[in-house]
Amino acid sequence: MDISRMNNGSKLYLCKWYFRAGFACLPIVWLINSVWFFEEAFKKPPYEEQAQIKRYVTFSGIGAAIWIVGMAIWVYIFQTHRAEWGEFGDDLTFTIPTGIK
Amino acid sequence: MNLVLFSLCALHFLLNLISVSCERQDINALLYEKFDKAASCFRLLNGTHQFGCSSSVSGSLGVIHFIQNEHDIDWLINNAKAGPYMAVVPPKIFNQRNLMLELQSSKDISGILLAINGSSDRPEYFSPDDTCPNRYSGEGTCSEAWNPEGTSLLLVDWGKPMFVVKDPVVISKMHECFLKFNQPFDDSQIHKSLCSLQMKSHMHAAVDTPTCIRRSNSITFVFNPLSYCDGMGDKNIISTLEPIKKPDNRSILLFSTRLDTASMFDGVMLGAMSTMTGLVTFLATAKLLSSMLPANSSYERNVMFAMFNGEMYDYIGSGRTVYDITQNTFPKTSNPIGFEHIGLMVDVSQLSKSTQLYCHTKKMNNDVDLLTKDFCRSLETNAVKPVTVSTEVDEELPPSSVHPFLKKDKNIPAVVLANHAKQFINRYYNGLMDNASNIEYRYYNSSDIPEGSVQDALAKISTSLARSLYEWVTKKRYSGSEVVKPDIIDELLHCYLESRNCKIFKDANAPEEKLTADLTPLYVGVYKSVNPITKLTALTHVYFTGRDVNISESNCKSSVDDYSYYWISGQSGKGECKQTTVQLLKALSPAFEIDGYDWTSREYSTWSESVWQEMSLRMFLKPSGQQEMVTLIIGLVTLVLSFVTVYWLKSQAHLLFQIEVGVAC
Numbered sequence A: 001m002d003i004s005r006m007n008n009g010s011k012l013y014l015c016k017w018y019f020r021a022g023f024a025c026l027p028i029v030w031l032i033n034s035v036w037f038f039e040e041a042f043k044k045p046p047y048e049e050q051a052q053i054k055r056y057v058t059f060s061g062i063g064a065a066i067w068i069v070g071m072a073i074w075v076y077i078f079q080t081h082r083a084e085w086g087e088f089g090d091d092l093t094f095t096i097p098t099g100i101k
Numbered sequence B: 001m002n003l004v005l006f007s008l009c010a011l012h013f014l015l016n017l018i019s020v021s022c023e024r025q026d027i028n029a030l031l032y033e034k035f036d037k038a039a040s041c042f043r044l045l046n047g048t049h050q051f052g053c054s055s056s057v058s059g060s061l062g063v064i065h066f067i068q069n070e071h072d073i074d075w076l077i078n079n080a081k082a083g084p085y086m087a088v089v090p091p092k093i094f095n096q097r098n099l100m101l102e103l104q105s106s107k108d109i110s111g112i113l114l115a116i117n118g119s120s121d122r123p124e125y126f127s128p129d130d131t132c133p134n135r136y137s138g139e140g141t142c143s144e145a146w147n148p149e150g151t152s153l154l155l156v157d158w159g160k161p162m163f164v165v166k167d168p169v170v171i172s173k174m175h176e177c178f179l180k181f182n183q184p185f186d187d188s189q190i191h192k193s194l195c196s197l198q199m200k201s202h203m204h205a206a207v208d209t210p211t212c213i214r215r216s217n218s219i220t221f222v223f224n225p226l227s228y229c230d231g232m233g234d235k236n237i238i239s240t241l242e243p244i245k246k247p248d249n250r251s252i253l254l255f256s257t258r259l260d261t262a263s264m265f266d267g268v269m270l271g272a273m274s275t276m277t278g279l280v281t282f283l284a285t286a287k288l289l290s291s292m293l294p295a296n297s298s299y300e301r302n303v304m305f306a307m308f309n310g311e312m313y314d315y316i317g318s319g320r321t322v323y324d325i326t327q328n329t330f331p332k333t334s335n336p337i338g339f340e341h342i343g344l345m346v347d348v349s350q351l352s353k354s355t356q357l358y359c360h361t362k363k364m365n366n367d368v369d370l371l372t373k374d375f376c377r378s379l380e381t382n383a384v385k386p387v388t389v390s391t392e393v394d395e396e397l398p399p400s401s402v403h404p405f406l407k408k409d410k411n412i413p414a415v416v417l418a419n420h421a422k423q424f425i426n427r428y429y430n431g432l433m434d435n436a437s438n439i440e441y442r443y444y445n446s447s448d449i450p451e452g453s454v455q456d457a458l459a460k461i462s463t464s465l466a467r468s469l470y471e472w473v474t475k476k477r478y479s480g481s482e483v484v485k486p487d488i489i490d491e492l493l494h495c496y497l498e499s500r501n502c503k504i505f506k507d508a509n510a511p512e513e514k515l516t517a518d519l520t521p522l523y524v525g526v527y528k529s530v531n532p533i534t535k536l537t538a539l540t541h542v543y544f545t546g547r548d549v550n551i552s553e554s555n556c557k558s559s560v561d562d563y564s565y566y567w568i569s570g571q572s573g574k575g576e577c578k579q580t581t582v583q584l585l586k587a588l589s590p591a592f593e594i595d596g597y598d599w600t601s602r603e604y605s606t607w608s609e610s611v612w613q614e615m616s617l618r619m620f621l622k623p624s625g626q627q628e629m630v631t632l633i634i635g636l637v638t639l640v641l642s643f644v645t646v647y648w649l650k651s652q653a654h655l656l657f658q659i660e661v662g663v664a665c
Helices: A008-021 A027-036 A038-043 A050-085 A087-092 B002-021 B027-031 B070-078 B097-105 B168-182 B187-191 B209-216 B272-292 B316-326 B367-382 B402-408 B454-474 B486-497 B503-508 B532-545 B625-651
Strands: B033-035 B043-045 B050-052 B060-066 B085-089 B109-115 B162-165 B194-200 B229-231 B233-240 B251-258 B301-308 B342-348 B356-362 B388-394 B414-418 B547-549 B563-568 B576-580 B583-588 B608-610 B616-622
Touching: A008 A027, A008 A050, A027 A038, A027 A050, A038 A050, A050 A087, A087 B209, B060 B070, B060 B109, B060 B168, B060 B616, B070 B085, B070 B097, B085 B097, B085 B194, B097 B109, B109 B194, B162 B168, B168 B194, B168 B616, B187 B625, B209 B229, B209 B608, B233 B316, B233 B532, B251 B272, B251 B454, B272 B301, B272 B342, B272 B454, B272 B486, B272 B532, B301 B316, B301 B454, B301 B532, B316 B402, B316 B583, B342 B367, B342 B402, B342 B454, B356 B367, B367 B388, B367 B414, B367 B454, B402 B414, B454 B486, B486 B503, B486 B532, B503 B532, B532 B563, B532 B576
Parallel strands: B060 B085, B085 B109, B109 B162, B251 B301, B251 B342, B342 B414, B356 B388
Antiparallel strands: B033 B616, B043 B050, B043 B608, B060 B194, B194 B616, B229 B608, B233 B301, B233 B583, B356 B414, B547 B576, B563 B576
C-alpha cells in the first residue's frame, strides 16, 4: 500500500488502527506503525490530522521499544539460567538442545 | 563373429571404466581419510549422573599426538601450543586412572583415541570396571575389592569423545602421518599444517535418566520428535525342569547365570571370562541335568533355569525378576511363585581352566548356613576329578545375580560358584582384552581335546554341578555315567567367542535361518529390541533341554498350557519339534514402569543409553593458523575488489559499452 496516495483522513484511520492492534501483544505492528508513518508525522508539512498521527506514531514507537528491551532482558535471563531451572527450564523450552544440561 | 568380439571388447572397456570410477576422487575423499573400524565410547546415564563420552554436535577436532609416557602427557597439557589435541594412548597408559583423568580434565585435549596395536599389545591387566562392580545396587556395602585392578573408567563422565582402534594398519597410518607432519614437537607446530583427527559421536542425552526420559516425553515432542535416551534392558531366559503346577508347593532351586557384559565402546565386548565361561557351563549343566532326569516323572523338588540379562548394569534382569515375584507375575501370571518357594539359589559366575572351584556362601549364623553349606558339601562329594571344591564363607557375596534376591529377602539361601576366592582371577574383567586368549581357548573342531584345557575343565565342572543338582532334586546320589563332553564346551565357546555361524547355533535355529559369521556383542543395549545373542542362547537352551515331540512343523508353534513349542533344525538338519518351558521374560528395570519412581532410591537399576546419530572417525591435514588467515584475507580482498570493479564498470558503462545506434546488421 502506498500511503502517499491516500487522503489525510484515511491515513489517520490507518495509523490509529495500527496503534490499537498493537495492544494485542503485537509489538511488530507498533514498530511498523512508527516506521511507516514517521515521515507523515514529522517530515510532511503540517496538516489537520498530523498532530494525532504524530501522537500515535510516538506512542507506537515507545511501546515497541519497551517490548524490545523487555524481550532482550528475558532472552538473556532465559539463555543464562535455563539449565539451572531444571525441569521448569525444560518446560519453557520448545527445542531442547541435545547433549547438554 | 566380429560383432561378438567387438561387443566383448566394448564390455571390457566399460568394466575398466567402472572399476576406475569406483575410487572416489572428489575433494571430500581427497581431504579426509575415514576409518570405519573404529568403535566409539558412548554416553550412559543412571538415576543421578551421566557417564561416558560425547563429541560436540559437529564433531570434535584436534591435532594427533601419540603418547608413550607421562612426559608426553605433561608436554601436551602444559607446553603444547598448537592445540586442541587428540591424545592417542596405548593400553598401558589407559590403565593408569590418574593419567587418564589428567587428559580428561585438560581443556587442550579435545578427544582420546585408544590404540591397541594388534593382539600382542596386551597389558598384564585391563579392567575399566569398578573395584567392586555394581557397588551401589548390591546387598551390603561392597567392602571387598573383588576387582582390585579395576580402574572404574566406565564410571567417568569424560566430556569429550573417545574411540578405540584395534587395527594395526590404521594405527600405523596415523603414526606415519603424525611423524611426517607434526614433528618436531615444539612451538614450531603453530606455523605448520598438522595431522589431525575429527571425532564425531554426539550424544543426545544429558544430566541423568529422569531428565532425559522427561525430555523424551515432553509435550513439544509432537512438533519436535527428537529422542534423547532409552531405558536399557533386554530379555531374561527362564525355564523350569518341570512346569509349575497350580498349586505347587515344591521347593525350587533357582539356578542362574548372567547373559551380558559391559563395555565402554560400542560393538566391542566379548566377556570371555567375565560372562562366557559361566554361561557355557550353565548351558551344558542344564543339558546334562535334563537328560539325567527322565521326562514325565514327578520329583519332590523342581529346578528353575534363569539366564539374567543386563546384570552388569546394576542387575537389570534379576532386579526385574524380584519385582515380578513381588507382583505375583513370575514366571507366569497364572502360576506365580513366591520367595518362599526358592529353596536354594545357585549362581554360576566367572570360571576358567582352573579346576579349583569356590563355593561362596554368606555368613548368616542361622539355618540358612546349613542349607548353603549342604549344597557346597554335595558339590564337593560329586566333584569329578580333577575338580576340587572349597567352601568360601564371605561377609558379602561376589557381584552376581543373587544380590537383588538377598536385598529383598536376606534369608534366601544363596551360593555363588566361581574360580576365585576373595579377588577375581580375571584380570580383564569387562575389559576389551577379555577374549579367547584370556581363557586360553583354542577351537579343536571335533579333534581330541587334551586334559587341562579350558574345555575339559568346564566340562568337568558342569558334570559335577549337574550331579549335585540331581542330588538336590531327587535327594539321591546320581548312579549313572552320563557326563558333559568337552566337545560341547568347545563348540559353545566357538559359537560365542569366534563365529555365530557354528554347528550348535545352526542346529538350534529354524532350518531356513541363515547365520552370519560375525560376533554379536553381549552388551545388553536398549530394551526396544531383543538382542540376537539372547535369541540364539534361548534357542540353544531349547535345543539342549527341550523334549522331542512328534509334531509336524505346521503344528509346532506357540504355546499350549505349560509348554511352548519350537521348530528347530536339530542334528539331522531336517527339523524337529521341541517341547519346552523356555520363556523370554522382560528384563527392563521396573524403575521405568513405576509411576513416580524415586530415581535416587537405588532400589532398581536406572541405567539408560543415550541416542546418537552418527559415529565417525577421520583423519585430515589441518592448515596452520597463519595459512588459514592468509586464505581468509585473500578471499575478503577478492570480494571487495570485485565489488569495486563492478561498481566502477557500471558507473562508466556509458563510455565503455557505447551502443551504436542505427547500424544495420
